Amino acid sequence: MNTGTLSRCLPWVVVGLFALFPMLESTFYTQLVTKVLIMAIFAMSLDLLVGYTGLVSFGHAAYFGLAGYALALMGPKYEAASLWWTLPGAIGLCVAFALVTGLLVLRTRGIYFIMVTLAFAQMLYFVFHDTKLGGGSDGIYIYAKPTMNLGETVLVNLEKLDQFYWLVLFFTAACYFLLRRILGSSFGRALMGIKVNEHRMRALGFPVFRYQLASFALAGGLGGLAGYLAAVQFGFVNPEILSWHQSGAVLMMVILGGMGTLHGAVIGAFAFVLLQEVLSNQAWFGIAAKHWQLAMGILIMLVALYLPQGLAGLLAKLQRKPPAEAEEGADV
């Protein structure tokens, strides 16, 4: 099997294997993997910005949190809302927020861009933290999970762990294949061109700002999808879901996995969430588990210093082709 067929078939095989996972009938692991898959969507959406468009956003949690709050505020308080309109509503809100902030933040580059994206996310944090709009620092409970009915029939019951798991898996796979398709298109190639050499893209006649804004909005929308699903899973939202710790965590997932590779973002989400679970496991680390962030912090620093290409980069290095061959061909 050549590498082309492999890279085309492998994702489908992986999705198939994941679909079988709930058969293990472990509530804990089904929930954990659901969480990982949601984070994978979140990480892929950020990778579109950081790894493919060259925009280092440190405020990506804004979209994650905004969509969660949108679900909590759009539905009736004690009854279930319909997913058919709350999900598009939440994503639409995130896209709109990304378009408005994008108009401002995309006027800046480099260090400025990092600081400004962080500041706007933090602004949203204070909106929900300081005002009564979203229940202040306590947040809001989502008492009933959204419904997904077709007429009278229940299409997917989100209260059922395994059904919700499959729904999340569907969205994760859809997000992966959608982004893969987009990145292989003319539009995606233009984004990669902008990451490598923005100046030259402009000189070639590309309206760079519009491309970046489109990418920013798409990333915001997909980040919103992840945030919506997370809010459904956990049943509550509070300001912490859009704090900068969340933005830092998702950036870590992207780099840990290997930025600029979609599967890297998925691997990164896995590695990060599992690390978090392991390090905070009291049975294994006892009292030290309480301070798991210390170990995580050191690990993040080590990755930044010694693993810049992430796990995907490490994999690629291990199976590196001989240099003479690598010179030829390498499709973008």
Add this chain to the structure above:
Amino acid sequence: MDLAFILIQLLNGLQYGLLLFLVASGLTLVFGIMGIINLAHGSFYMVGAYLAWSLASLTGNLATAILLAIPLTVILGMGLERLLFRQLYTRDHLYQVLLTYGLILVFEELRSIIWGDDVHGVAVPALLSASIPLTENLSYPVYRLAISGVCLLLALALYLLIQKTRLGMMIRAGASNRDMVQSLGIDIKLIYTLVFALGVALAAFAGMINAPLSSVTPGMGSHVLIICFVVVVIGGIGSVKGAMAASLMIGLAETFGQVLVPEVAGMIVYVLMAIILVWRPEGLFGRK
């Protein structure tokens, strides 16, 4: 609202702005001269406050505590520059963000292990605990005036250091032309270490002198960091003058915002930033 009340808010706003300047000036110098984005800068402010609290409880005197703490923060700054930040100068901003984000987590957890997660208060030194009466029931605390004075003195010293001394000349040259400085045989590494340590010490000092005014809390570092980012964005990267102008602007805007429109006070600084981004994306005093 009468004149005395406005005067008090004005003084409060200026005092808060000057304090912000101490933290933001170090941030903007490190940005401007070394090209480093340091998310952990707010942690230095927090470390300063906790040092002041714990040393003041030990010695019973804030002034002694500050005198003891300053050398510690300088050593911390030099150590961090040598061990960590030096590796980042040639790296992409992305990795600077990631590394300093990791550093925040480390600082937060070390703080939690060493000092716990409780909120603490520090007493105003007895010597400065008086208040100046303005009207029958309004007065202004001497301590606030005193720290405004100290901040102003430090700002002046910083200005003289950068504009008038040989070290300042090297700092300015380093900001504009790294290779030139190196070819003159000036030890750029030493300058970087000193500038970084200066930034750390200024931020920590701000945390120390502000400890009696606002309680010492676990989340204090991240809050001040974000505000300082806004200061740097508004003032322009690398510009100490810009940091001063933006700090005072934000100090006054936040203070008056809290009084006049408390519901949306938290938003004001971000609205200010948005306006600047539309009008002058490179900041008030930034180079294009």
Add this chain to the structure above:
Amino acid sequence: MSEAILRTAGLTKRFGGLVAVSDVSLDLHVGEVHVVIGPNGAGKSTLTNLLSGDLPATSGRVMLDGRDIAGLSSDQISRMGVGRSYQKTNIFLPFTVFENARLAAQSRTPYALHVFGRAEQYDAINTLAGAALESAGLSHRAQRVAATLSHGEQRQLEIAMCLATRPRVLLLDEPLAGMGPHESQRMVELIGKLRNDHAIMLIEHDMDAVFALANRLTVMVNGEVLESGSPEQVRSSPAVQAAYLGGEEMLHG
């Protein structure tokens, strides 16, 4: 003589107190190579940047087809048919040679905004990119990663990308710099061929190439136009001879 397709009037650029380009007026015609020469720091590259929109002019006008384009962004100007190459090679190093040209060609087609179709499936773009590589003599390198090309080949790619955008006006900033004699010869021939249906401004130090190609010659010194006219006129101008100490100097750049 045909109407000038691109014409500047009183074009000036100041950086703080320094005047980099001062009151420059020149025009470009289809069928002509307008060569701009002058010592380093004369403002030639700044002039190119003003024409391409990479830098905003302090004052003066740039007329393209009678429309003032000063103040437009570089991507707008590029889409109006002004292509440029850079003095310092400015390409997409991690991409293949073909992808470099393909991206350039893509910018001109309505497919550029297609989000789903594979980038390589558009024959019009592929043909354009292939033809540009062919003209620049790089077809045999199409599948190489741009970073692995020799310096001269990267210069050729620079031109190929410019051609793939199908410009009417070409601004070439020292295209021969760093090329071997064989590659230089090829490039001179290519520029000579392009002259037929393009208006070309060429900045060049290689005097053999300058006099082989120039229909019109402008000498810049300290940001100002010292002399402008046919190569013979310029060569015999007393001002130019004085500035270059008798004309011999000029031949050596």
